[in-house]
Amino acid sequence: xxxxxxxxxxxxxxxxxxxxxxxxxxxxxxxxxxxxxxxxxxxxxxxxxxxxxxxxxxxxxxxxxxxxxxxxxxxxxxxxxxxxxxxxxxxxxxxxxxxxxxxxxxxxxxxxxxxxxxxxxxxxxxxxxxxxxxxxxxxxxxxxxxxxxxxxxxxxxxxxxxxxxxxxxxxxxxxxxxxxxxxxxxxxxxxxxxxxxxxxxxxxxxxxxxxxxxxxxxxxxxxxxxxxxxxxxxxxxxxxxxxxxxxxxxxxxxxxxxxxxxxxxxxxxxxxxxxxxxxxxxxxxxxxxxxxxxxxxxxxxxxxxxxxxxxxxxxxxxxxxxxxxxxxxxxxxxxxxxxxxxxxxxxxxxxxxxxxxxxxxxxxxxxxxxxxxxxxxxxxxxxxxxxxxxxxxxxxxxxxxxxxxxxxxxxxxxxxxxxxxxxxxxxxxxxxxxxxxxxxxxxxxxxxxxxxxxxxxxxxxxxxxxxxxxxxxxxxxxxxxxxxxxxxxxxxxxxxxxxxxxxxxxxxxxxxxxxxxxxxxxxxxxxxxxxxxxxxxxxxxxxxxxxxxxxxxxxxxxxxxxxxxxxxxxxxxxxxxxxxxxxxxxxxxxxxxxxxxxxxxxxxxxxxxxxxxxxxxxxxxxxxxxxxxxxxxxxxxxxxxxxxxxxxxxxxxxxxxxxxxxxxxxxxxxxxxxxxxxxxxxxxxxxxxxxxxxxxxxxxxxxxxxxxxxxxxxxxxx
Numbered sequence: 001x002x003x004x005x006x007x008x009x010x011x012x013x014x015x016x017x018x019x020x021x022x023x024x025x026x027x028x029x030x031x032x033x034x035x036x037x038x039x040x041x042x043x044x045x046x047x048x049x050x051x052x053x054x055x056x057x058x059x060x061x062x063x064x065x066x067x068x069x070x071x072x073x074x075x076x077x078x079x080x081x082x083x084x085x086x087x088x089x090x091x092x093x094x095x096x097x098x099x100x101x102x103x104x105x106x107x108x109x110x111x112x113x114x115x116x117x118x119x120x121x122x123x124x125x126x127x128x129x130x131x132x133x134x135x136x137x138x139x140x141x142x143x144x145x146x147x148x149x150x151x152x153x154x155x156x157x158x159x160x161x162x163x164x165x166x167x168x169x170x171x172x173x174x175x176x177x178x179x180x181x182x183x184x185x186x187x188x189x190x191x192x193x194x195x196x197x198x199x200x201x202x203x204x205x206x207x208x209x210x211x212x213x214x215x216x217x218x219x220x221x222x223x224x225x226x227x228x229x230x231x232x233x234x235x236x237x238x239x240x241x242x243x244x245x246x247x248x249x250x251x252x253x254x255x256x257x258x259x260x261x262x263x264x265x266x267x268x269x270x271x272x273x274x275x276x277x278x279x280x281x282x283x284x285x286x287x288x289x290x291x292x293x294x295x296x297x298x299x300x301x302x303x304x305x306x307x308x309x310x311x312x313x314x315x316x317x318x319x320x321x322x323x324x325x326x327x328x329x330x331x332x333x334x335x336x337x338x339x340x341x342x343x344x345x346x347x348x349x350x351x352x353x354x355x356x357x358x359x360x361x362x363x364x365x366x367x368x369x370x371x372x373x374x375x376x377x378x379x380x381x382x383x384x385x386x387x388x389x390x391x392x393x394x395x396x397x398x399x400x401x402x403x404x405x406x407x408x409x410x411x412x413x414x415x416x417x418x419x420x421x422x423x424x425x426x427x428x429x430x431x432x433x434x435x436x437x438x439x440x441x442x443x444x445x446x447x448x449x450x451x452x453x454x455x456x457x458x459x460x461x462x463x464x465x466x467x468x469x470x471x472x473x474x475x476x477x478x479x480x481x482x483x484x485x486x487x488x489x490x491x492x493x494x495x496x497x498x499x500x501x502x503x504x505x506x507x508x509x510x511x512x513x514x515x516x517x518x519x520x521x522x523x524x525x526x527x528x529x530x531x532x533x534x535x536x537x538x539x540x541x542x543x544x545x546x547x548x549x550x551x552x553x554x555x556x557x558x559x560x561x562x563x564x565x566x567x568x569x570x571x572x573x574x575x576x577x578x579x580x581x582x583x584x585x586x587x588x589x590x591x592x593x594x595x596x597x598x599x600x601x602x603x604x605x606x607x608x609x610x611x612x613x614x615x616x617x618x619x620x621x622x623x624x625x626x627x628x629x630x631x632x633x634x635x636x637x638x639x640x641x642x643x644x645x646x647x648x649x650x651x652x653x654x655x656x657x658x659x660x661x662x663x664x665x666x667x668x669x670x671x672x673x674x675x676x677x678x679x680x681x682x683x684x685x686x687x688x689x690x691x692x693x694x695x696x697x698x699x700x701x702x703x704x705x706x707x708x709x710x711x712x713x714x715x716x717x718x
Contacts, residue, residue: 007032012705013683013691016241022088023095025242025249025361026258030099034122036684036691037238037255039109041100042117043619044256048074048129053317054310055117063309067319070307071328074132077348078125084351085124089358093124096258109685111620116312122256128350130256135346135353135378142567144280144342146459147409148186149564151282151340154179156550162582166571170407170458173419179411182284183337185330204445204461204567204660205273206645208469209383209391214439216480217671220385223484224262224271225662226252227647231614232622233633233693235681237664241707248709249361250675252664259357264668264675267364267387270373271666273443276567277379277397277456278407279345281421283326283414287333292324293415300324302333326414340411345398345424349377366434370394374427379456381443387670393433393441395448399425399456407458429454442469462570464494464643481676484667487645489702491523495643496533498577503536506594512601523641523648525609530641532600534608539596540576541565548585561652566660569642609637614650614659616680616696618687633693636700665704673709678702 006018007028015036017028033041046055050070053062085093100122108119153163160176207224215221228236240260242249251263262271286293291301302322309317322329327343353376360372366384370392373382379397384390400421402408412419431452433441445461471494472487473479500521507513512532519529541559546552558564565572575583584592617623618631625631638661640648649660665678682694698705 009683009691010241010707012707013694014239014241014707015683016243016710018243020245022092025244026092027095027099028242029240029253029258030096030101030122031103032099032240033238033253033255034100034103035107036686037234038104038107039111039620039685040234041122041256042109042112044130044133045122045126046117048133050307050309054312056115056312058311058314063311063317066309070309070319071321072136072344072347073305073321073328074129074347075125078128078350081128081349081351082124086355089355090124092258092358093127093354096127097122097124127257127354130254131350131353132346132378134254134257135349136344142563143276143278143459144282144344145562146564146568147280147282147411148184148340149558150409151179151182151184151411153550155182155184158549159582162549165575165578165582167409167459168574170409172405172407172410173412174410175413178284178338178413181338182411183331183339185339204647206442206444206465206469206647206662207271207273207381207383208440208442208473209271209385209393210473210479211385211391211435211439212389214473214479215669215671216478217669219387219670220269220389220391221479221481221484221667221669222264222269222271222383222385222391223488223667224273224383225488225646225665226262226272227660228663229658230638230661230663230680231616231634231636231650231657231659233616233618233631233681234685235663235679237679239664239677239679239683239707243710248673250707252666257354259354260361261357262664262666265361265364266673268360268366268369268384269386269668269670270360270369270382270384273381274445275379275381275395275397275448275457276445276460277395277399278409278458279379279397279399279456280342281326281400281402281408282340282342282411283419284411285324285326285329285333285339285341285414287329287331287339288336290322290333292329292333294417295415296417302329324414325420341414345400345421346377346379349398353377366390366392370432370434374430374432381445381448383441383443385670389670390435391441392435393431393443393448393451394427395430395432395452395456396427397430397456399430399454401425409458425454425456430456438474440470440473442466442473444469459568460570461567462495462573462643465645465647467494468492468645481667481669485676485702485704488662488665488667489639490645491640491648492645493521493523493641493643495573496521496530496641498573499533499537502577502589503593503597506590506597508601512603512605515605523608523639523644525607525612525637525639527608528605530608531606531611532603534641535603536597536600539599540593541572543592543596544576544581544583545572549583559651563651566642566649566651609639612638612648612650614638614657616693619685629687630692631687633696636696665699667704675707676704677707678704 015032019025050066204227209222212218237252251260291299305321326341331339356372356375363369369384376396431448444465446463446466447460449455523530546555613635615634638648640646667676679695680699682691684691
C-alpha cells in the first residue's frame with residue numbers, strides 16, 4: 001500500500017494515519033511530518049548540525065550560532081546510542097525515516113530550494129540529534145544561564161550574605177574567592193553593559209489531571225497547555241491521529257521525531273511540562289599548556305576537538321573545543337588560568353528516551369505509563385490518567401548524583417575527585433504520585449521536590465500558577481471540560497495579589513492610585529491596572545536590585561534581553577516581598593515601594609492589551625517579505641502575565657522578540673473518545689496551504705476544535 005493512500009485529513013486539517021502495524025504507523029508519521037513540516041524538520045537539523053552558515057546565511061551572527069551548536073556536539077557518540085536501540089525500535093525508526101524520505105523525494109520545500117539547499121535523506125541519527133535538542137533548548141539552557149549569571153554576580157562583588165538571601169539553601173560548596181578568579185569568556189551580561197555598581201568594577205507550562213470524583217462525567221480528565229514560543233509560524237507542535245483496527249492514538253508530536261509527546265490512546269492519556277531539574281553543572285578547572293589538573297593524577301591533556309564551520313561563498317572558520325570528563329571548556333587552556341567546564345547530563349542520550357516514548361504507545365495504565373515516561377532522559381513533569389480511573393504524576397530526567405551538601409548550582413573545583421558526578425538517580429526516586437488523596441494533581445514548573453526521595457529542583461519557577469490552578473480545583477464542585485477551557489484562559493495573578501497587599505495602603509484615592517486600588521488582579525486586554533502594576537513591578541526591580549547592588553543598566557538588560565527574570569522571578573520576588581532584606585541597603589520596604597510607585601502614579605495609563613501585541617513570524621522569512629504575502633500574521637494580543645494560568649510573557653532573548661504563552665491547549669475526558677484542542681497556528685508549514693494558520697483565530701478567542709475517533713475505522717480494516 002502506498003503510504004499516502006492510508007492518510008487523510010479531517011475537517012480541521014489534522015492528518016489521520018490508518019495503520020495495520022507499527023511500521024505503518026511510524027512510516028505514516030514520517031510521511032506526514034515531512035509533508036506538513038518538512039521545512040521545520042530540515043531547519044532544525046541544519047541548526048543542530050551547526051551548518052547554518054554553510055546552508056542558510058554566511059554572516060558572522062550565523063557563524064556564532066553554528067559555534068554554539070558545534071560546542072553542544074549533539075551528533076557526538078550517536079553510534080553508541082544506535083547500538084543501544086532494541087531491534088524493534090530501530091525498525092520503527094527506520095520506517096519513520098522511510099516515510100519522511102518518500103515525502104521529501106516527492107516534494108522538497110521550495111523555500112529551501114531558493115536557498116540552494118539539496119535533499120539529504122533523513123536518518124536515525126537525525127532523530128537522536130533532534131531528541132537531544134528538544135530536551136535542552138530553552139529548558140536546561142535557562143538553568144545553565146542562571147548559573148553563569150550567578151558567577152557574574154560573585155565577580156561583581158555581591159556579598160555572600162546577599163547571595164544567600166537570593167539563592168537560599170543552594171550555595172553549598174561556594175568558594176567566593178575561587179569563583180572570583182575564574183576567567184569568563186562567555187557572559188550573560190555583555191561587556192558593553194558590564195556591572196555598574198558602587199564598588200570598583202569587577203535567559204514553561206501547565207498540566208493537571210483530575211480523577212472521576214472531581215469531574216462531572218465521573219471519569220478522569222487531563223489538561224495540558226505547554227507554554228512555548230508562540231510568535232512563530234509554523235507552531236512547534238504537529239497534531240496527528242493514528243487509527244488502528246482496535247486502537248487509536250491522538251496527540252501533539254514533534255516534527256523530526258516519531259511518537260506522541262502529549263496525547264491520548266484508548267486507555268491512557270499524558271501531558272508534559274518542564275521540570276527545572278538541575279541537570280547541568282560547571283566545574284572550575286586549573287589550566288595551563290592545554291592541560292588540566294587533578295589531585296590524584298597531576299596535569300592531564302584536554303581532548304581537542306576541531307570543527308570546520310563552512311560558510312556559503314566565503315572562507316570556512318575553524319573552531320577548537322577543549323573537553324574533559326566535566327564537559328566543554330569555556331576558554332583557552334594554553335593560557336594559564338581558571339576556567340569553567342560545563343556538562344549537561346543528557347548530552348549523550350537518545351536511545352532510552354526514544355525507546356520509552358515509543359513503548360508508551362502500548363501502555364494501558366497509569367503505572368505502565370509512569371514506568372515508560374520516568375525513563376525519558378531529559379527532564380519533564382508528566383501527568384497521566386487511564387480509562388480505569390487512575391491518575392498519576394511522574395518526573396523524568398537524568399539527575400546527577402552529587403556529593404552531600406551541594407545542589408549543582410555552584411561551580412566546584414574540578415581537580416577534587418569528590419566533586420565529580422557519581423552516576424544518576426533512579427527514576428523511581430524522582431518525584432512521583434499515584435492517585436493523590438485530593439483527586440487532582442497540578443504541575444506548573446514549580447517546586448515538586450516534596451513528592452520524591454531525591455530533590456532534583458534547586459531553581460523552580462514561582463508557585464503562583466500552580467497555586468491558582470489548585471485554588472480553583474479545590475472548590476467543592478465537579479468539573480466539566482468546559483470548566484477546563486475557562487481555566488486555560490484564566491488571567492488572575494496570585495503574584496500580584498501578594499504585592500498589592502503591601503502596595504494598597506500606599507495608594508492615593510484618585511487617578512492611577514484609584515485604578516490600582518480597584519484592580520481585580522486580572523491581566524485582561526482592557527485592564528489599565530495590570531499595565532500600571534507591571535510598570536510599578538519594573539521600577540521596583542530597578543530600585544532594589546539596581547543602583548548600589550547589580551547596577552540599573554544590568555537590571556534593565558537582564559529584564560529586557562534575557563530570560564533571567566522570566567524563568568527565575570521567584571528568587572527576586574522573595575526579596576521584594578521581605579519586610580527586611582540586605583538588598584534594601586538599610587532602606588525600609590515601604591520607602592522602596594513608594595519611590596517605585598512615584599513614576600507610575602504620574603504616567604498616562606494604557607490598556608494591558610495595547611502592550612501585549614506580537615507578530616507571528618515565519619521561521620525562515622519572518623519580517624523579510626511584504627505583509628500582503630501573508631507569511632507573517634498578526635499582530636496578536638497575548639493575554640495574561642508571568643504568573644497567570646494563561647501565561648503571557650513577551651521579552652527579548654538572543655537579539656529577538658520571543659514569548660512564553662500556551663502554544664497548544666489540550667483537554668480529554670475518558671467518558672468520551674473525544675479530544676479538545678487549540679493551537680496557535682495550523683497543521684502545515686506551507687504558506688499557501690489553507691491549513692497554514694487555520695487555528696490561529698480560534699486560539700486567540702479561546703475556542704477549541706473537537707476531534708473524534710472515526711466510528712468507521714474498524715470497517716476500513718476488514
